[in-house]
Amino acid sequence: MLLDDYNPLSGRMLTILDQDANLNEILMPQLDSAVVEKAFRTMVLSRVADDKAVILQRQGRMGTYPPNKGQEAASLGPAMTMGDRDWFVWGFRELAGLLWRGLPLEQYYLGWMGNEYGNHYDPDLRITPTSIPVASQYTYAVGLAYASRYQKENTVIFAFTGDGGTSEGDFHESLNAAGVFNLPIVFIVQNNQWAISLPRSEQTASDTIAQKAIAYGIRGIQVDGNDILAMYAASEEAAEVARNGGGPTLIEAYTYRLGNHTTSDDARRYRVEEEAKEWEARDPLNRMLKYVRSREILSEKKIESVWEWAKTLVEEAAHKAETTPPPSLDDVFRHTYESMTSNLKEQFDDMKKREESQ
Amino acid sequence: MMMNMVTALNSALAIEMENDDSIAILGEDVGAVGGVFRVTEGLQERFGTDRVIDTPLSESLIAGMATGMAMAGMRPIAEMQFMGFSYPALNIIISHIARMRNRSRGSYTVPLVIRMPYGAGIKALEHHSESTESIYAQIPGLKVVIPSSPREAKGLLISSIRDPDPVIFLEPARNYRLFSEEVEEDAFTISLGESKMVQEGDDITIVGWGAMMPIIQEATHSVEEIGISCEVIDLRTISPMDSEAVIKSVIKTGRVIIVQEAPMTCGVASELIARISNKAFLSLEAPPERVTAPDITVPLPKGEKYYYINMEKIRDSIEKVISF
Known part of the structure; x- marks a missing residue:
């Protein structure tokens, strides 16, 4: 089991598809090429939509926006393993996962453009609204999980926060309670190395975030968050454990925020550009692209068409959101x-x- | 059946849990021990550990967990052991519970009750005597209910549990076992947002809620002897606030005193007087008066007499307003 082999005390991080697209065939999850194609499309759509959101903000057509660039795999992998009735509890930087889940992009845009109808989700999507107070959403994830078990729904709750969130009391209280009640939750921490200007090293003295799981008596695993296959495999296993009554898991998705914290932030003030350059080489989308090419899952022509498809969809979504009447x-x-x-x-x-x- | 406030609340919880299995109670020590004031006594034994949940010592988690349960269709009733310990949960209450309906434009709602004992006069340690209800009353999306007697407590709690919106239910710890009264054994409701006319009178309107009500009645009985006829209103719910009933009464009597256990500034009394001034200005025969605690931290029991409102304080205020 991955969760055993890569437990936090092992000192190992789970990677299946490395940055040069070398594949660990043994750990490779079984995925249909149609699923891989859809994952690739979703990642491309997320990237194009995200870039567009930043441009819209610069043009004064979008409010303050938190870019997702570089973190697509970290939310997409878990989302791919979710069942229809599972809950997606997000913070504010999980676009790729939301798109996989079926959140209409125009609605996502609408929210960041400053309209509450952006959070008026179809309840069947089982996506909770954006939660901006960092890690506070973990507390209601615990309640959703408790209700799931009480109502015999057998659903799993996927709850996201970031490395900064692990310093919040709500993170501690929620992991602690989820452990005590042995609840079906997968906690995903997108460790993107920066909480606005504070580096991960100054957020906690722990060697890893995954190791915090040990103190709560739950499973933990550090995963290469830019590796879609590793994120999928770890989430799938954690979800299965949760669904079978095995309790919560903490997944540390080791990733990097290539953009600014939000469009109001300027990362050049606190981090060296070389660092971001270095991480660009580990970009989850490029890695996915290399994989898709090397395995010949999609032709060059098809790959080209995915970008075109994404651009068209993004333009349409932006138009729909912009032409949505303001609230009355x-x-x-x-x-x-x-x-x-x-x-x-x-x-x-x-x-x-x-x-x-x- | 004669009940004190603790047994009346317990009765309300038991009846509602019996009728609706989506209801669950959660909090610190609510299970085996039945809560530090014994309000949930016997409920875990009767309804099981799944429905009467002893949580870790985590107020923010309790509030958040209740939020998630409510979003998933349950009807949680959370207990904060004391109002003074509810502040770690304020972020969840203000940032999620109060606004989930609005944030999602109705996709998600959070119908829950957070019960907490409040108030001084119980010779307790620091943090056990708070009455910071105005913090909660200022938050859009919350309802804030404060019962004053056993019967009121039962009817208002049942209404709060059935209410589609989140309710902060503040129980005057001082009144828990202060007196008993006849209370219906079966379920009954008292509408949220409707005050109660406790006593009709002609000369002055006295408004209060919660732990202040018995003290107010002591004072009004004592001024009756000198011929002052008081109209007494129990606000019952401070959000929404039944100011219409108060204004109607003030238009009749021309004089008003609001009695508030909490410190003076920015309290419920301030809001009520603002509304009275706005709607009954020309009926006023004297400036509206507040009897409140001073703007100081609740003293520990040895100094509480400088803080807590007593009958004499209210009586003096009545005489002052009458003789204006």
């Missing part, structure tokens, strides 16, 4: 409570009157 006065009042309280209704009526008289 009714929208911004109506969802505070199930029905407006009398005091709120009075404030609403007052504003409605002003709006109508203008």
